[in-house]
Amino acid sequence: MKAMLIKSYGENAAFEAADVEKPVVKAGHVLVKIAASSVNTVDTMIRSMGKELPLSPDTPAILGMDFAGTVEAVGDGVTDFSVGDEVYGCAGGLADLPGALAEYMVADSNLIAHKAKNLSMREAAALPLVAITAYEGLMRAGIQQGQKVLVHGGSGGVGHVALQLAKHFGAEVYSTGGGEKQLALIEQLGGTGINYKTETVEQYVAKHTDGAGFDLVFDSVGGANLTNSFEAAALNGQVATTVSMCELDLTPAHFKGLSLHVVFMLIPMLHNFKREQHGEILRKLASICESGGLKPVLDEQRFSLDEVGQAYARLQSGKAMGKVVVDN
Structure with a gap:
């Protein structure tokens, strides 16, 4: 089959087309x-940093975590899937799991689900x-109907989904963005846009919560x-984050009695730990999509498998709006 291989890591490491078994x-x-795969920030980090990241595969490597496609063969013990099923998941492209930048991949059936129709x-x-x-992140933070939720980065990959899911769960959603395009997307997805470049945290907390703060900050x-999330959160509030590789003064969180939830979704794949939970979440997400509660936003630029290097560059440029997708 055709695959795009990374033979060595580095900032501009090349993807090379190869014929592999x-x-x-x-x-x-x-x-x-x-059929298609998408590019995530962690994919670009693996390519750039290589073995500085403990989750990077040995080279030559087939990267790419996210995919959608059609089941062509089913292994022993698999009962939920049949040949011809259309599925999606995040099941490779790190450690010893070959990824999706190829014509075919083998995926753990616990890490996939039937795609939304x-x-x-x-x-x-x-x-x-x-x-x-x-x-x-929203589940661990105990999202409830009627809460005021703040999403930082609501036009980004994770953010634009968190915004829609928070709406779906009945919250009143506000979201930060740094430009007209970003704020327009936030409003289009049903959130109230906050320009973090022109409004301080104190200003938007006063404006939208009468100074009380947000019940949940994603x-x-x-x-x-x-530190902005701690400042924006209400007393005894919940903060969920996807990036916490840093040193921080937790004093503000202490005096507000905040709960901090760190989400690292690669744990089930990396450690073969409760993988079935990912399949379960993907089934729920497909159902939410089919009910009209969630629709991914795709970047306007299209890339073929041969152009995967350009797809990575597009994401790293910061100019993409929505997810960068590769047509396999």
Whole structure:
């Protein structure tokens, strides 16, 4: 089969087309013919940083975590999937799991689900990593109907899904963005836009919560921005973040009695830990999509498998709006 290989890591490491052996299905897994895959920030980090990241595969490597496609073969013990089923998931491209930048991949059946009937393969491929992350963060933070929720980075990959899911769960959603396009997308998705470049945290907390703060803050920016999340949260509030590889003064969180939830959705794949939970979340997400509660936003630029290097560059440029998707 055709695959795009990374033979060495680095900032501009090249993807090379290669003819590699088609993988063979094994027990508990399915063989999927890949229709589309999407690029996530962690994919670009693996390519750039290589073995500095403990989750990077040995080279030559087939990267790509997210995919949608059609089941071509079913391994022993798999009962939920049949040949011809259209599926989606996040099931490779790290550690010892070959990824989706190829014609076929073998995926653990616990890490996939049937794709939503109302989504294209491209749309389905855009969802798994970001949607599982958003769902897990909101669930761990105990989202409830009627809460005021702030999403930092609501036009980004994880953020635009968290915003829609929070709306679906009955919350009143506000979201930060840094430009007209970003704020327009936030409003289009049903959130109230906040321009973090022109409004201070104190100003928008006063304006939207009468100074009380937000019940739940979903921070898809993280890092230094977590101090803004602590400031924006209500007393005894909940903060969920996807980026916490930093040193921070937790004093503000202490005096407000905040709960901090760190979401690292790769744990089930990396450690073979409760993988079935990802399949379960993906089933729920497909149902939410079919009910009209979630629709991924795709970047306007299209890329073929041969152009995957350009797809990575597009995401890294910061100019993409929505998910960058590769047509396999």
